Amino acid sequence: MAPAIKTEGLTKRFGDVVAVDKLDLSIDERAVFGFLGPNGAGKTTTVKMLTGLSAPTEGKAYICGQEVTQGSVEVRKNFGFLPDVPAFYDWMTGEEYLRFAGELYGMTYPGINKRAAELLELVELKKASKRKVGGYSRGMKQRLGIAQAMLNHPRVLFLDEPTSALDPIGRRDVLDLIGRLKEEATVFMSTHILSDVERVCDGVAIIDKGKLLVTSTVEELRHKYSRSTFEIEFDEDGQAFADSLQSKPWFVKSEKENVNGNPTLRITARDIGLARKELPHLIAGSGLTLVRYELVQPSLEDIFVEVVNGK
Numbered sequence: 001m002a003p004a005i006k007t008e009g010l011t012k013r014f015g016d017v018v019a020v021d022k023l024d025l026s027i028d029e030r031a032v033f034g035f036l037g038p039n040g041a042g043k044t045t046t047v048k049m050l051t052g053l054s055a056p057t058e059g060k061a062y063i064c065g066q067e068v069t070q071g072s073v074e075v076r077k078n079f080g081f082l083p084d085v086p087a088f089y090d091w092m093t094g095e096e097y098l099r100f101a102g103e104l105y106g107m108t109y110p111g112i113n114k115r116a117a118e119l120l121e122l123v124e125l126k127k128a129s130k131r132k133v134g135g136y137s138r139g140m141k142q143r144l145g146i147a148q149a150m151l152n153h154p155r156v157l158f159l160d161e162p163t164s165a166l167d168p169i170g171r172r173d174v175l176d177l178i179g180r181l182k183e184e185a186t187v188f189m190s191t192h193i194l195s196d197v198e199r200v201c202d203g204v205a206i207i208d209k210g211k212l213l214v215t216s217t218v219e220e221l222r223h224k225y226s227r228s229t230f231e232i233e234f235d236e237d238g239q240a241f242a243d244s245l246q247s248k249p250w251f252v253k254s255e256k257e258n259v260n261g262n263p264t265l266r267i268t269a270r271d272i273g274l275a276r277k278e279l280p281h282l283i284a285g286s287g288l289t290l291v292r293y294e295l296v297q298p299s300l301e302d303i304f305v306e307v308v309n310g311k
C-alpha cells in the first residue's frame with residue numbers, strides 16, 4: 001500500500017531563504033504523526049505544499065500515492081485540512097454549518113445529513129448541534145472544524161496547531177478526538193506542544209531551518225535518547241555514597257541537586273545495564289534510608305531541545 005504521505009526532496013525557496021530543504025518523509029496510513037519544529041522551521045510551508053496551496057520549488061509530494069499538484073481537485077478528495085484559526089459563521093448552528101460545508105464540497109442530500117449526524121456524534125457535539133456556533137467554546141469550535149475537515153471521508157487529515165489556543169479541558173477533548181480519528185484517517189498535525197505529541201502521536205518528525213533532523217516513532221526516539229542517569233534521594237546526606245561509586249567501572253559522574261526541594265543525587269553511568277544491576281545492592285549496603293530511586297527518562301521536550309541544539 002502506498003504511504004499516506006510521501007515527499008521526495010521537497011524544497012521551497014523564497015529568494016535566498018530556503019524555507020524547506022530537500023525534505024524526505026514517508027508516513028504510513030492510520031497513524032497520528034506529529035510535525036515539530038521551532039518557529040520559522042518550515043512547518044507551515046511544508047503543509048502548504050502537501051495540501052497543494054503552494055507549489056514546491058523542487059521535489060515532489062504524494063498523498064496516498066497521488067502526486068500533489070497545486071490546486072488539483074483529484075488529490076484534494078484524499079485529504080481534509082483544518083487551519084490553526086478556522087473561521088465559522090457564528091449565526092449558523094453546528095449542524096447547519098456542516099450541511100453548508102458539505103454543499104461546498106459538492107456532496108448531495110440525504111448523504112450530507114447522514115454524514116453530518118455521524119460526525120457530530122464522533123466529535124461529541126450532537127447535543128450542541130442545534131446551538132449557534134457563536135456560543136461554542138474554542139474547543140467545541142475546533143472539534144466542529146475537525147468534523148468539517150472529515151466530511152468527505154478523507155484518508156489524510158492535516159491539522160495545523162490544533163490545540164494551541166485551547167484551555168486544558170478543550171485540549172483534552174480535542175486530543176481524545178484525534179486519538180479516535182486514526183480509525184478513519186491518517187492525522188498529520190503540526191504543533192509546538194510536546195506533551196500533546198507524547199499523548200497522541202505514533203510518529204514524529206522534527207525539522208529546523210527547513211531541514212529534517214529526525215523522523216521516527218515516539219518509542220524509538222525515546223529509546224535512542226534514553227539517558228543513563230539515575231536519581232537517588234536519601235533521608236540523609238548521600239555525598240559519601242556518591243564518592244564511593246567513583247571506583248565503579250560504569251561510573252561517569254555524580255551531581256547533587258535539589259529536586260522538589262529535596263537533596264538528590266544524579267548519577268550518570270556509561271553502562272546502564274551494569275549500573276542497574278549493581279546500584280540497588282550498593283544502596284542496600286550503604287545503610288542509608290532510601291526515599292526515591294529512579295532511572296530518568298527524557299521527556300519529548302528534552303529530546304526536542306537536544307535534537308534541535310545538537311544538530
Ligand SMILES: Nc1ncnc2c1ncn2[C@@H]1O[C@H](COP(=O)(O)OP(=O)(O)OP(=O)(O)O)[C@@H](O)[C@H]1O
Binds near residue numbers: 038044046
Ligand atoms: N511567503 C514567504 N516569503 C518569504 N519568506 C517566507 C514566506 N513564508 C515563509 N517564509 C520564511 O520561511 C521560513 C519558514 O517559515 P514557516 O512559516 O514555514 O515556518 P513555521 O515552522 O511554520 O513557523 P511557525 O511555527 O512560527 O509558524 C521562515 O524563515 C519564514 O520567514
